[in-house]
Structure formats: structure tokens, C-alpha cells
Amino acid sequence: MKNIDSHGHVTGRSIYLDDIPTQRGTLYSVVFDAPVAHAKINHVDYSDALQVPGIERIITHEDIPGENQIGGIIPDEPLFAEDEIHFWGQPIALIVGTSEHVCRKARSLIKIETEALPVITDPREAFAKNQLICPPRTFKMGEPDAVWDACTHVFEGRADSNGQEHLYIETQGAYAWEMENGNIKIATSTQGPTAVQRTAAKVLGLSMHNIEVDVTRLGGGFGGKEDQATPWAVMVALAAKLMHRPVKISVNRMDDMRMTGKRHPYSSDYKIGLDEEGHILAYEAMIYQNSGAAADLSPAVMERTLFHCTNSYYVPNVKATAACCRTNLPPNTAFRGFGGPQGMFVMESAIAHAAHEMGIPARKIQYKNLLKDGDEFSYGQIAEHANAVKAWDDASRTYKLSAIENEVRTFNEEHHTEKKGLAIQPVCFGISFTNTQMNNARALVHVYHDGSIHVSTGAVEMGQGVNTKMLQVAMNTFGVSANRVRLDTTNTTRVANTSPTAASAGADLNGKALEIACTAILGRLQKVAAEKLNSAPERITLKKETVYIDDAPTELHWEELVMTAFSHRVSLSEKGHYATPEIHFDKSREKGHPFAYHVYGTAIIVVKVDCLRGRYVFEDVNIVHDFGKSMNTIVDLGQIEGGVVQGIGWMTLEELSFTKEGRLLSNALSTYKIPDIYAVPEVIDVKHLETAGHELAIRKSKAVGEPPLMYGLGAYFAIQNAVKAFNPGYLPKFDAPFTPEKVLLSLYEGKEIGVKSGKGALES
Numbered sequence: 001m002k003n004i005d006s007h008g009h010v011t012g013r014s015i016y017l018d019d020i021p022t023q024r025g026t027l028y029s030v031v032f033d034a035p036v037a038h039a040k041i042n043h044v045d046y047s048d049a050l051q052v053p054g055i056e057r058i059i060t061h062e063d064i065p066g067e068n069q070i071g072g073i074i075p076d077e078p079l080f081a082e083d084e085i086h087f088w089g090q091p092i093a094l095i096v097g098t099s100e101h102v103c104r105k106a107r108s109l110i111k112i113e114t115e116a117l118p119v120i121t122d123p124r125e126a127f128a129k130n131q132l133i134c135p136p137r138t139f140k141m142g143e144p145d146a147v148w149d150a151c152t153h154v155f156e157g158r159a160d161s162n163g164q165e166h167l168y169i170e171t172q173g174a175y176a177w178e179m180e181n182g183n184i185k186i187a188t189s190t191q192g193p194t195a196v197q198r199t200a201a202k203v204l205g206l207s208m209h210n211i212e213v214d215v216t217r218l219g220g221g222f223g224g225k226e227d228q229a230t231p232w233a234v235m236v237a238l239a240a241k242l243m244h245r246p247v248k249i250s251v252n253r254m255d256d257m258r259m260t261g262k263r264h265p266y267s268s269d270y271k272i273g274l275d276e277e278g279h280i281l282a283y284e285a286m287i288y289q290n291s292g293a294a295a296d297l298s299p300a301v302m303e304r305t306l307f308h309c310t311n312s313y314y315v316p317n318v319k320a321t322a323a324c325c326r327t328n329l330p331p332n333t334a335f336r337g338f339g340g341p342q343g344m345f346v347m348e349s350a351i352a353h354a355a356h357e358m359g360i361p362a363r364k365i366q367y368k369n370l371l372k373d374g375d376e377f378s379y380g381q382i383a384e385h386a387n388a389v390k391a392w393d394d395a396s397r398t399y400k401l402s403a404i405e406n407e408v409r410t411f412n413e414e415h416h417t418e419k420k421g422l423a424i425q426p427v428c429f430g431i432s433f434t435n436t437q438m439n440n441a442r443a444l445v446h447v448y449h450d451g452s453i454h455v456s457t458g459a460v461e462m463g464q465g466v467n468t469k470m471l472q473v474a475m476n477t478f479g480v481s482a483n484r485v486r487l488d489t490t491n492t493t494r495v496a497n498t499s500p501t502a503a504s505a506g507a508d509l510n511g512k513a514l515e516i517a518c519t520a521i522l523g524r525l526q527k528v529a530a531e532k533l534n535s536a537p538e539r540i541t542l543k544k545e546t547v548y549i550d551d552a553p554t555e556l557h558w559e560e561l562v563m564t565a566f567s568h569r570v571s572l573s574e575k576g577h578y579a580t581p582e583i584h585f586d587k588s589r590e591k592g593h594p595f596a597y598h599v600y601g602t603a604i605i606v607v608k609v610d611c612l613r614g615r616y617v618f619e620d621v622n623i624v625h626d627f628g629k630s631m632n633t634i635v636d637l638g639q640i641e642g643g644v645v646q647g648i649g650w651m652t653l654e655e656l657s658f659t660k661e662g663r664l665l666s667n668a669l670s671t672y673k674i675p676d677i678y679a680v681p682e683v684i685d686v687k688h689l690e691t692a693g694h695e696l697a698i699r700k701s702k703a704v705g706e707p708p709l710m711y712g713l714g715a716y717f718a719i720q721n722a723v724k725a726f727n728p729g730y731l732p733k734f735d736a737p738f739t740p741e742k743v744l745l746s747l748y749e750g751k752e753i754g755v756k757s758g759k760g761a762l763e764s
């Protein structure tokens with residue numbers, strides 16, 4: 001079944017926030033934000049700005065009737081700065097006027113006097129100065145200190161990965177208006193409607209029942225709208241409340257890039273110990289997360305970094321510590337993989353380091369250490385249905401790994417100015433919110449008496465196709481065709497207290513809740529059908545819009561059945577509630593069973609590096625992925641392709657750059673390069689690993705949103721291998737992204753550039 005949104009997207013009829021018709025009298029707004037990263041505010045002069053024709057009001061912290069506080073996990077983030085600025089781009093005021101244009105004009109006239117305070121942009125410096133968001137945490141299994149001496153090889157090093165801009169096509173925005181009795185309705189582009197509702201209530205001094213949040217769909221979120229869609233929505237809700245007028249904000253790209261947090265940059269130290277044959281005996285990591293100026297989701301992201309610090313390898317002795325370091329960057333936030341990719345990068349760097357020193361390909365070490373059933377993760381969960389080896393073997397067989405190895409070797413022997421690099425990237429990702437209590441969802445289903453079905457869930461559509469999957473759950477449970485089912489917007493009045501659509505768990509959690517609701521109505525319909533047909537409910541099934549008894553079709557059609565139930569005064573509405581069973585985690589011991597299941601897969605990546613220019617092309621990305629029993633192969637394939645390209649972008653082109661003063665330099669698409677059509681791999685081939693799926697996955701179709709991003713890690717190591725083939729003097733460094741500039745420098749590092757250089761590029 002194709003994505004139910006594809007027709008609307010292609011014809012331009014899909015509704016995004018900015019397509020919602022505005023009401024008469026709507027006002028527009030722009031945020032005035034901090035022009036420095038850390039300072040005391042002495043004075044802000046709004047007088048000239050207020051003179052601009054069309055400006056209706058400038059709203060600051062002083063106008064807030066409730067609390068000036070939007071922090072979700074830790075209350076450390078004001079909606080509007082009060083006396084101090086903590087990051088460049090921090091909101092200070094909301095300028096409200098008759099057009100966005102006049103608001104921008106007014107913004108340019110605001111004068112602010114500040115007193116500079118020291119700026120920290122580096123997480124290690126923050127750590128040294130004890131600037132921590134929360135106490136560091138350590139995951140430990142076995143005793144690394146007891147085995148270093150027994151290791152044949154021990155290597156220590158450092159791995160850094162930069163942040164990443166979400167670059168959702170639709171920037172942040174929201175539209176709010178007052179309804180009767182002071183209630184507020186907010187249309188917004190958020191992954192977390194309940195977070196918006198809760199925070200708006202807190203800031204406006206209202207109760208949650210006074211606020212209705214409605215989300216049609218997002219033009220991409222990627223984690224950037226899990227928490228950070230909230231401030232804009234709260235600001236316009238506040239303005240609507242204070243001014244009794246509808247107020248809209250539509251943040252432009254530069255404002256969005258400057259003011260919002262991104263993927264967390266990380267800097268880490270690792271130590272890895274191996275035996276003679278390459279078995280990893282011990283691994284230790286000290287991980288510094290650049291959290292930015294406020295907590296946002298950083299503690300949860302840091303937790304997932306620890307969960308994934310050994311990726312898909314079994315390591316008997318592990319000690320990993322991570323710290324959320326407070327710096328003066330915009331508060332960093334969720335981004336596809338949620339800290340997992342950063343943790344895995346450190347492990348893969350350690351393995352690449354070991355392989356380099358031991359003079360063997362990294363894949364020899366990777367393969368030897370893949371997780372097997374019964375292996376324990378450092379957090380106590382036991383690997384079950386571990387498909388790591390299966391995925392690797394299948395990839396190796398399907399894509400003829402030894403032929404690829406030969407091809408790369410031969411190419412490198414025959415070419416001097418171009419070199420190929422090969423890397424294999426296994427991935428193991430845990431599915432569930434790491435915070436156990438968030439793993440619940442609800443759905444509301446109405447069957448109308450004409451046989452049409454209306455579905456609301458807590459899931460937010462952001463391009464990942466969750467609505468298509470929800471529709472499939474309803475149509476399959478009732479045995480009706482797709483056009484019977486309508487997916488409504490995500491709305492806090494229809495489905496309450498939702499977790500954000502995140503952690504790749506949106507389809508599982510909401511799909512299970514929906515299945516529960518549909519099954520309850522189905523049970524009532526089976527009874528009605530049994531009565532009408534003189535049969536027993538257990539013998540009744542619904543298929544192809546027809547009632548079946550023991551697999552034989554009857555004359556009773558879906559529409560007639562529904563009408564009969566209605567006329568018998570049987571309820572045709574139901575809500576479903578689902579909470580993932582079996583999962584638990586004890587933070588005091590850092591042990592438990594936090595994940596419903598794990599998703600596995602293996603990517604084989606081949607890159608060709610132009611050794612004169614430092615440029616590279618990914619020729620082949622071949623993936624064997626564990627979808628379980630995919631309920632929608634086209635949607636899931638889209639997730640793999642998008643995820644792997646986004647991961648490759650993070651590892652190669654996308655270079656966030658801040659000045660020492662904390663100003664974002666890469667603040668537009670001209671200075672922040674994401675993969676375009678020329679940069680994506682020439683071939684991305686995805687093969688389904690044949691597995692049974694998992695009972696805790698919706699219809700045994702495993703979660704697919706985030707895991708494929710981590711295949712992109714292999715891009716770094718593929719390039720590194722090509723560089724090594726060209727420059728034997730290169731000392732491997734682990735400092736992502738591997739931009740063309742860095743590649744060029746690495747190709748000639750330690751080489752004397754000139755006619756003398758042996759077999760190198762310049763000679764030929």
C-alpha cells in the first residue's frame with residue numbers, strides 16, 4: 001500500500017501549518033533574540049521598535065501570567081530571558097504586529113545593552129569548570145580494570161563528532177487563537193502535542209483542559225520538534241491570550257538555524273583492550289556531551305548514548321561514563337538516533353584504531369565481536385533474537401563481500417589519484433523510550449453508522465508514514481478497504497496525555513493502542529453478526545468487507561452489519577490504551593530490560609575518493625536490514641534511504657561551526673551543506689532480512705525510523721580506509737565530519753608536497 005499522503009504531497013494539496021487559512025484579524029510575530037552568547041542584560045530599549053506602524057505589542061517575561069519556564073526534564077530554561085543571556089539566539093521578546101515584515105523592521109530597531117560574561121563552547125572546558133546539567137552516569141559490566149593486563153592489545157584515543165542541523169523542510173511555527181471563555185487553541189508543528197499543551201498551560205497560568213493542541217502533519221521533525229517546537233507555540237498562545245487576537249509565527253530559516261538546538265556534539269576518550277585474535281575484552285569511555293545552555297532533552301539523550309556505547313558488539317567488561325556539559329550554545333536536543341549514533345561512533349573509532357595498529361581490516365574485529373543470543377548488554381538486558389551475525393552473513397553473501405574486497409584492492413593497485421575505501425557498518429538499536437513510563441499510547445476510534453471509520457491516535461505524521469501504518473492497522477483489523485478509514489489530525493482533546501512521536505516507537509505504541517480499540521469494536525460486531533446469522537461469535541471473521549463464518553463468506557456485508565449494530569444500540573466507538581509490557585529499568589543500579597526489542601542490520605559502504613581534490617563519491621551502499629515482517633515495504637524503504645543519507649551527511653558534509661564567542665557561522669544553506677542529489681550514494685540497495693518479527697512490534701513490523709541513520713557511520717570509516725590506501729603516513733583521527741577539506745589534508749598529512757612525492761598524486 002502506498003503512503004496515503006503521497007498524492008497530496010505531489011499535488012501540493014497536503015496541509016502544513018502555514019497552509020491553515022488565517023482568521024480575520026490575525027497578527028504575526030517575530031522573536032527578538034540575544035545577539036551575544038553569555039551576558040548580563042542591563043537594559044533593553046523597545047521604544048523605537050514600538051513606533052513602527054503596525055506594531056501592536058512587544059511581549060517579554062514581564063507579561064507572563066504563569067511561570068516563565070519551559071524546561072521539560074529540568075526546569076532550567078526560561079521562555080524569555082530575564083536578566084541573563086545564556087546563548088546566542090536566546091528569545092528575549094515576541095514582537096507582534098500586522099505583518100511579519102513590520103515585526104522584522106521593529107526588531108532591527110531594538111537596542112540592547114549587555115555586560116559580557118565568559119563564553120564556553122567546548123564540553124571539556126565546561127566539564128573542567130564543573131558546569132554540568134546533571135550528575136554524570138556510568139554504565140558498568142564486568143571489570144575493565146581487572147583485564148587490561150590480560151589484553152594483548154590496548155589502545156587509547158579520542159573521538160569527536162560534531163552536531164547536526166535538523167533542517168526539516170518546514171521550519172518551526174505555530175498559530176494560536178482564543179476561543180470562548182479564555183480557552184486557547186494552538187495549531188502547531190510539533191512531535192509532542194502534550195508537551196506543548198502542558199507547557200502552554202504552565203506559562204499562561206491555565207490548566208491543561210484550557211488548551212487544545214492540534215497537529216495536522218509536520219514537514220519533517222527528525223527530533224527537532226520533539227521539544228523545540230514548544231517555545232514558538234507557547235509564545236503565540238501567550239500573545240493570543242494577552243491580546244485576544246489570533247497570532248501566528250512562522251520562523252524563517254536563518255532564525256530557525258540560529259535559535260534552535262541541534263544534534264549534540266560529543267567529545268570522548270576511549271580505551272579498548274583485545275586479545276590475540278581480536279576479541280574485545282574490555283572497553284572504557286569517558287563521554288562529554290555538549291548539551292548547550294539548558295537541559296532540554298540532554299539527560300535522556302546522554303542515557304541513550306550509554307545504552308548504545310557498544311553498538312552491536314558483545315564486550316564482557318565495559319565502563320562508560322557520560323556527562324551533560326553545560327555550554328553557551330543553543331540547548332541541543334533530540335535528533336534521529338537520540339545520542340545512540342554518537343556513542344556508537346566512539347566504539348567504531350576504537351575498533352578502527354585497533355585495526356589500524358594491528359594491521360588488519362576493522363571488519364575482522366567487528367565480525368568477531370558481534371552480539372549473539374544470550375549475550376548481556378552493559379545495562380543488563382540479554383540479547384534475544386540477536387540478528388547481528390545473521391544480518392552480516394546475509395549482507396556478505398548477498399552483496400558478495402569478498403568480490404567487493406577484491407574489486408577495491410584491484411582498483412587501488414591500478415589507480416593513483418583515486419582510491420576506494422570499504423567499510424562495514426553493523427547496527428543494533430533498542431526500541432522503546434529509555435524512560436519506561438513514556439512507553440504508552442492511546443487511540444480513539446468511531447465507526448459511523450454508514451460503515452466509515454474515523455481514527456485518532458497520539459501519533460504525529462512527520463513524513464515517516466505513521467498515518468499510513470495506522471490506517472493499515474484499522475483496515476486490517478476490521479477487514480475493510482482503505483477508503484473506509486480516515487486518519488484525523490493529532491489532537492489533545494481526542495487523545496490525551498501522549499508521549500511525543502519519537503524513539504521510533506510511534507507506530508508500535510499508537511498502532512497497538514489502535515489495534516486494541518478496533519478489536520474491542522470488532523468483538524461487539526462479531527456478536528451482532530453471530531446473532532443475526534444464528535452462529536457463534538468465535539466463528540465470525542470479517543474479510544473483504546464481508547462477514548465470514550468459519551472461513552466461508554456469508555451474505556452479510558460490512559455496511560449492513562454496522563447498521564444492524566447501530567440499530568441494536570451497540571456502541572461503535574472505543575478508545576484503546578497500550579503500555580509496553582515487560583520493560584523496566586532501575587536507574588540506581590543502571591540495570592534492567594529497557595527495550596521491547598532491538599533492531600539489527602548491516603551496511604556495506606564503498607566510497608571513491610578523488611585524491612587530488614579531497615572529494616568523494618559513495619558508489620554503493622548495500623544494506624541488509626531487519627524489518628521483522630514489514631507492514632509497508634515502500635514506507636520502510638523510504639525510511640532506510642532517508643536515514644542512511646542523513647547519517648552520511650552527518651559524517652561527511654554537514655559541518656556546524658560556531659565562533660569562540662558562540663555565534664553560529666553555518667547559519668544558512670550556503671554555509672551548511674547537506675547531501676544533495678549529487679552527494680547521495682549512487683546505489684542504495686536494501687534487502688530484507690528474513691526474520692519472524694517481534695510480538696511487541698506492531699503486526700510484527702519492527703520500528704524503522706531511527707536505526708538506518710547509523711549505517712551512515714560507516715561513511716566515515718570508508719573514507720578513512722581510502723585515505724589510508726593513498727597515504728601510508730596518515731595517522732587515523734576520529735573527528736567527524738570528514739569534510740572534503742579534512743580529507744584533502746589527511747591525504748597529504750606527513751607527505752612532502754612537491755615533485756618528489758613518490759607514488760602519489762602529484763607525480764602522476
Ligand code: MTE
Nearest residue numbers: 220221222336463464502503504505506705
Ligand atoms: N522520517 C521523515 N520523513 N521525517 C522525520 O521527521 N523523523 C525520524 C524518523 N523518520 C522523521 C522520519 C525520527 S527522529 C523518529 S524518532 C521517527 O521517524 C519517528 O516516527 P516513528 O516513531 O513513527 O518511527
Ligand code: HPA
Nearest residue numbers: 300338433434435502503
Ligand atoms: N528516544 C527519543 N526521544 C525520547 C526518548 C528516547 O529514548 N526519551 C525521551 N524522549
Ligand code: MOS
Nearest residue numbers: 223335336502503
Ligand atoms: Mo526521534 S530523535 O526520537 O524524534
